[in-house]
Amino acid sequence: xxxxxxxxxxxxxxxxxxxxxxxxxxxxxxxxxxxxxxxxxxxxxxxxxxxxxxxxxxxxxxxxxxxxxxxxxxxxxxxxxxxxxxxxxxxxxxxxxxxxxxxxxxxxxxxxxxxxxxxxxxxxxxxxxxxxxxxxxxxxxxxxxxxxxxxxxxxxxxxxxxxxxxxxxxxxxxxxxxxx
Numbered sequence: 001x002x003x004x005x006x007x008x009x010x011x012x013x014x015x016x017x018x019x020x021x022x023x024x025x026x027x028x029x030x031x032x033x034x035x036x037x038x039x040x041x042x043x044x045x046x047x048x049x050x051x052x053x054x055x056x057x058x059x060x061x062x063x064x065x066x067x068x069x070x071x072x073x074x075x076x077x078x079x080x081x082x083x084x085x086x087x088x089x090x091x092x093x094x095x096x097x098x099x100x101x102x103x104x105x106x107x108x109x110x111x112x113x114x115x116x117x118x119x120x121x122x123x124x125x126x127x128x129x130x131x132x133x134x135x136x137x138x139x140x141x142x143x144x145x146x147x148x149x150x151x152x153x154x155x156x157x158x159x160x161x162x163x164x165x166x167x168x169x170x171x172x173x174x175x176x177x178x179x180x
């Protein structure tokens with residue numbers, strides 16, 4: 001029954017520890033990467049990761065299948081990050097993983113590093129909700145409607161927000177002389 005073809009919703013409905021372990025293994029990498037892009041400290045990212053899955057495990061019975069399990073899980077992750085941000089400590093977002101998405105074969109390492117730094121800076125300057133939306137869509141491959149639900153936006157406002165973010169980042173990079 002726990003085969004790879006069992007949907008997330010079916011596993012969540014089972015509510016068993018074994019079913020949750022399958023869900024954990026399916027989603028752990030993407031949840032961890034999302035969290036690691038939100039905080040600079042790997043230890044804190046690991047703590048938040050554990051918190052997300054503990055909350056998900058404890059509240060799996062509240063999952064009703066109105067949204068995809070992944071959307072529900074990332075909503076928990078967004079809330080955990082937001083709760084952490086409300087604490088007095090300041091978090092520095094993003095990791096060097098953006099470097100891999102900016103690299104182009106025709107660029108030197110120095111140009112690639114500079115462009116990646118500019119992209120990190122531009123993304124880092126975004127409001128939390130906008131940054132989370134952008135990362136979920138661009139780096140985690142979520143559909144806009146899914147990511148919008150995870151961060152608490154409507155799909156329409158998420159589309160407009162993503163367009164504005166991309167325009168803003170493009171303008172900033174162009175004004176700084178970076179061609180991507």
